Amino acid sequence: MNFASVRIITDDVDRLVNFYEKVFGVSAERPAPVFAELVMPSCTLAIGHSQTVPLFGEGSAVAADNHSVIIEFRVHDVDAEYERLQPFIEEWVKEPTTMPWGNRAILFRDPDGNLVNLFEPVTEEAIKRFSGRD
Known part of the structure; x- marks a missing residue:
């Protein structure tokens, strides 16, 4: 089994696509006006309009209502990303901030309120833990 993507459901696809294009520095693929994918070497972030929810089952997802998931991305330099994103x-x-488990991290919310964490392993243990993960 291979992890394919994380999909965010939103009422404003264009706004979230614009936001994540700035964060990631990649252009989204837009196979339909109600759907976009930001494809990166390690993962894909999909963004779907709330109009697509019935395709998966009525009430299966609610736009801008995430209170339990943190979307995380490993970066090369957290401090540089912090300055770039300001x-x-x-x-x-x-x-x-350097977290107790050895990652330096910044956390922010996207326009829908989803929590995003950009981190880099900085301690010897954290660097070892992530070695070989691409």
């Missing part, structure tokens, strides 16, 4: 991140949850 102009357009509206809600910072955590400024650059």
